[in-house]
Amino acid sequence: MPRLQLLAFLLLLSATACAQHPKHAVQTGFTHADTLRGSITPGRAWWDLNHYTLAVQINPADSSIRGSNAIRYRVLAGGQTMQIDLQPPLRITKVEQDGEALTWRSEGNVNFVQLAKKQQVGKLETVLVSYEGKPHVAKLPPWDGGFTWSRDPKGRPFIATSCQGLGASAWWPCKDHMYDEPDSMLIQVRVPEALTDVSNGKLRRIIPHDDHTRTFEWAVVNPINNYGVNLNAATYVNWSDTLHGEKGVLPLSFYVLPESETAARQQFRQAKTMLRAFEHWFGAYPFYEDGYKLVQTPYLGMEHQSSVTYGNRFRNGYLGNDLSGTGWGLKFDFIIVHESGHEWFANNITYQDMADMWIHESFTSYAECLYVESLYGKNAGAQYVIGTRAKVRNDKPIIAHYNVNEEGSGDMYFKGANMLHMIRQWVANDEKWRQVLRQLNQTFYHKTVTTAQIEQFLISKTGLKLQPIFDQYLRTAQIPTLEYATSPTGIRYRWTNCLPGFTMPVRLCLNDLGPRRLVTPTTTWQELKQPNVKEVTVDADYYVLLSRK
Numbered sequence: 001m002p003r004l005q006l007l008a009f010l011l012l013l014s015a016t017a018c019a020q021h022p023k024h025a026v027q028t029g030f031t032h033a034d035t036l037r038g039s040i041t042p043g044r045a046w047w048d049l050n051h052y053t054l055a056v057q058i059n060p061a062d063s064s065i066r067g068s069n070a071i072r073y074r075v076l077a078g079g080q081t082m083q084i085d086l087q088p089p090l091r092i093t094k095v096e097q098d099g100e101a102l103t104w105r106s107e108g109n110v111n112f113v114q115l116a117k118k119q120q121v122g123k124l125e126t127v128l129v130s131y132e133g134k135p136h137v138a139k140l141p142p143w144d145g146g147f148t149w150s151r152d153p154k155g156r157p158f159i160a161t162s163c164q165g166l167g168a169s170a171w172w173p174c175k176d177h178m179y180d181e182p183d184s185m186l187i188q189v190r191v192p193e194a195l196t197d198v199s200n201g202k203l204r205r206i207i208p209h210d211d212h213t214r215t216f217e218w219a220v221v222n223p224i225n226n227y228g229v230n231l232n233a234a235t236y237v238n239w240s241d242t243l244h245g246e247k248g249v250l251p252l253s254f255y256v257l258p259e260s261e262t263a264a265r266q267q268f269r270q271a272k273t274m275l276r277a278f279e280h281w282f283g284a285y286p287f288y289e290d291g292y293k294l295v296q297t298p299y300l301g302m303e304h305q306s307s308v309t310y311g312n313r314f315r316n317g318y319l320g321n322d323l324s325g326t327g328w329g330l331k332f333d334f335i336i337v338h339e340s341g342h343e344w345f346a347n348n349i350t351y352q353d354m355a356d357m358w359i360h361e362s363f364t365s366y367a368e369c370l371y372v373e374s375l376y377g378k379n380a381g382a383q384y385v386i387g388t389r390a391k392v393r394n395d396k397p398i399i400a401h402y403n404v405n406e407e408g409s410g411d412m413y414f415k416g417a418n419m420l421h422m423i424r425q426w427v428a429n430d431e432k433w434r435q436v437l438r439q440l441n442q443t444f445y446h447k448t449v450t451t452a453q454i455e456q457f458l459i460s461k462t463g464l465k466l467q468p469i470f471d472q473y474l475r476t477a478q479i480p481t482l483e484y485a486t487s488p489t490g491i492r493y494r495w496t497n498c499l500p501g502f503t504m505p506v507r508l509c510l511n512d513l514g515p516r517r518l519v520t521p522t523t524t525w526q527e528l529k530q531p532n533v534k535e536v537t538v539d540a541d542y543y544v545l546l547s548r549k
Contacts, residue, residue: 030404036083036110037167038354038405040179043083043112047073049182050124054172057190057213058197058233060157063149065090066132069173072182073126075119082113082127085169085176090133092173097127109169109176135171138162141299146170150298152234152257157195159233160297160309165354165407168226176226179352179448185220189231196236198255200229200307201290220306221289223446225350228305232295237261243275243292246284250275251291260296263314268294270336277374278341278367283438286348286445294336301335303342303364310335324387328372328380341367344441352448355400357407358474359454362398362416369417378430385421386540388414394477399451409477418543419473425541426505427462436461468502473543481545482506482521484536490529491536495521497545507539 035041049071056067071084086092087109095102095113104113119125136146142162147170150158161171169176186204189197193212201220208214234257241252252271256264271294275285285292290306297309300319312319312335322329345363366385373381392415400408409415427433440457451474459466472480481497491510495502503522510517510533519528538546 030401030406033108033110034404034406036107037085037176039403040177041083042079043081043110044175044177044180046075046077046079046119047082048076049175049180050074051184051186052174052182053186053188054229055188055190055215056172056231058159058231060149060159060192060195060233062134063137063147064132064134065147065171066130067172068128068130070126070128071173071175072124075121075123075125077121079119080115082115083175084111084113084127084129084173085109085167086111086129086131086173087136087167087170088133090131090135090171090173092129092131094130095127096130097125102127109167111173129173131173136166138299142302148298152298153259154235156235157192157233158257158298159195159231160299161230161232162297162299162302162309164227164302167405168229172229174226178225178227178350178354181223181225181350181448183223185224185229187218187220187229187231188215189218189233190215191233194235195233196238196255198232198236198293198295198307200224200305202251222287222305224305225347225448228303228347230302230304230307230309232297232307232309234296236296239265241272243272243285245275245288246279247288250285250288253291253293254295255293256296260314264296267314267333268336270333271340273375274332274337274340274371277371278344280374281367281370281434281437282344283441286343286441292340292343294340301339303339303346303360305343305347308336308339308343310339312336323391324384325390326383326387328376328384328387331376332368332371334368337368337371338364341371348441348446349444349454350448352450353402354405354407355402356449356451357400358398358412358416359449359451361412362420365413365417366420369421382421382541385414385417386543389418389543392418394479396477398474411477415473415543419469422542423458423462423464423466423469425507425539426464432462465503468499469504472499472502472504479543479545480504481547482538483547483549485549486533486536489531490527491533492525492527493519493521493536494525495523496547498523504544506542506544509537509539511535 051072053070104111138146138148145162145166148160152158163170167176187199193214197216199218201218204217204219236255237258238255243250287306293307295309297311300311302309317330318334341364346360351359369381369385372384396409398408398412400406424433455470478497480495483496484493505520507518
């Protein structure tokens, strides 16, 4: 579509999705394929991922790829059928174990491999899966992801992958479910010799070949989720830096097109500022051993682990626009800050089921508020997150259906961030709140988690009765409404538009410049003795509605 139309479309998407996902219609029916993709099936449950060795060759001339993945795993229970996911039009060409060819049966995106060797509990085993074809082409990356076969301003290949939601099996065979991550990974990408591949982890070596191609070998020594794996191939220039952070020296690497280098060297200075701010709030960057990279791509950007991708045109804001409408959103590059924030919430702490995607997006959207606060003060951060409420739609619950690979409302970004901002008000101790966020990353360091685990952690560490708030803001599309009525002796108030029995503290402002009172309404009427109250407002830090009876 024309550039202006594309910009307008992207900004419309941002109302519910920031840098990743547009608003989807509510899905009312699920298929067997949804269950195979979204649940821990019998073909997945009996084995635990240990290591991937992914080797893939890219052919820009016909937009095809071919390669293999050596899947090392530990046997947890008896099982002879292994589920390997790979999405058509890609196809498996061979499966082997210990040099012996295996048979498999394909069902849509799933391949059921029949193992010949008896699988013994506790043993480490490896299955080698070879494949080829033309992968799914991204229509609007990163929202409708896959492979992007693009050209840079000089007409040279500019290639990238993005596959959150769609799934890593759109371009390589794997165990495509978020609950299980390999402990480490080796990524070998073979490209025409004029191109450079940038993937996750640290570059181990570059191998030249006689056919004018080169293989870039990247080693990831930390656990990594499937959609966090990426490849980016272009005629890159790069430079390096270091950050002296909480765990020592963190290597920083930057890869951009030659035409973008001058602008990028200026804009990418924000990366260090961002890393320092987030280490303060969340603890040490989770992948010191793999380093931090910022990589230019032909699409907007994604949170690929240790290989954060960037396409925000070297401008502050979101494509030059302020998502908060307050002015603070133009003080920083949204993609650098948001996508890098996912290193803590998505790549370090990772949801087990797509239904719990809020764990990634709510905390990372809230991280934007904390970044603004780090640079411009607490009031600025609050203004930023409060400003994003204008984009909340309350169309459906933030938490979706489990075991069918369904994500909830795009409100998981701005509504979720405002929920966390409210919890901070009740904690009423900024250092305690900071320690809660840091302990969250320590407790679930390199782990996959559920909503229940995150909820119970926050309840325990804050000492607050937060379950009604989680149920209301994550599991319904209703924003609690404080209904009130005035009388000569005071005000009466209660919660409506909420779950039965809902209760939540809120700070009231009585008259324009009158006293502020922290009250805890329920769904039944209560009374506050305060004469001569004409008007009641709610402190802006609380995301609720107000209605006078």
